[in-house]
Amino acid sequence: MIFKKNNFSSLKLIKYYNYINHNLIYNDKAINRYKKDNFEISEEKSKKLELLKKSIIDLKNCNLKKRAKNIVFCDGNPKSKIMLIGEAPGANEDQEGLPFVGRAGLLLDKMLAAINLDRKKVYISNIINYRPPENRRPTDEEIKRYLPFILKHIEIINPKILVLLGSTAMNALIGKDEVISKMRGKWIEKKFGNCKTSVIITFHPAFLMRQPAQKKMAWVDLKMIRDKKI
Numbered sequence: 001m002i003f004k005k006n007n008f009s010s011l012k013l014i015k016y017y018n019y020i021n022h023n024l025i026y027n028d029k030a031i032n033r034y035k036k037d038n039f040e041i042s043e044e045k046s047k048k049l050e051l052l053k054k055s056i057i058d059l060k061n062c063n064l065k066k067r068a069k070n071i072v073f074c075d076g077n078p079k080s081k082i083m084l085i086g087e088a089p090g091a092n093e094d095q096e097g098l099p100f101v102g103r104a105g106l107l108l109d110k111m112l113a114a115i116n117l118d119r120k121k122v123y124i125s126n127i128i129n130y131r132p133p134e135n136r137r138p139t140d141e142e143i144k145r146y147l148p149f150i151l152k153h154i155e156i157i158n159p160k161i162l163v164l165l166g167s168t169a170m171n172a173l174i175g176k177d178e179v180i181s182k183m184r185g186k187w188i189e190k191k192f193g194n195c196k197t198s199v200i201i202t203f204h205p206a207f208l209m210r211q212p213a214q215k216k217m218a219w220v221d222l223k224m225i226r227d228k229k230i
């Protein structure tokens, strides 16, 4: 009887193992550290984020802000070790007040899914917090105006990995004269105030939609993020 019972549970166990992905459970890839969602942030961090958002809302004489419907401040988990920074909101983002929710956002979600991440597990923001009209590139003057805010934002989030999506984010945060084809796909150790972080630059999803042949390079960058030990 006892034998029969044990036999039955072993069969059940085998069936159960067939349903689950053992590799995800047993491999030691860095990505497994992000399986738990934990959004509870310290009161101090949440206050700092609130103050930062308020200081952007209070910004005077900004032509972008006057025409935009909403501020686009962030999405995702403020406790995440991975922060992504794009360029500026488009029409969908302006409408919803969230970054990367349009077509480029859909591709970004797929890119993250390819390395077992999703937007709830990372933290996403942009160099510019209000939509530039007709989705034009932000001007140098606009980037200069918003730069102190994104620098502060990085310092508050304090990510271990900072992913810069596209050349606007790269030129604003790494160097004005850098070229993305040379800078992508490598780790750059950087300090933003008190935040020491590993930066990686990759192509912007909107660029990848126009140049799908470059997706294979973006995949190289994504795998570097997936495998980074932090």
Ligand code: URA
Pocket (backbone or CB within 6 Å): 086, 087, 088, 089, 090, 093, 098, 099, 100, 101, 102, 104, 105, 126, 206
């Ligand atoms: N492109 C960006 O750079 N940011 C967004 O939020 C959306 C599209």
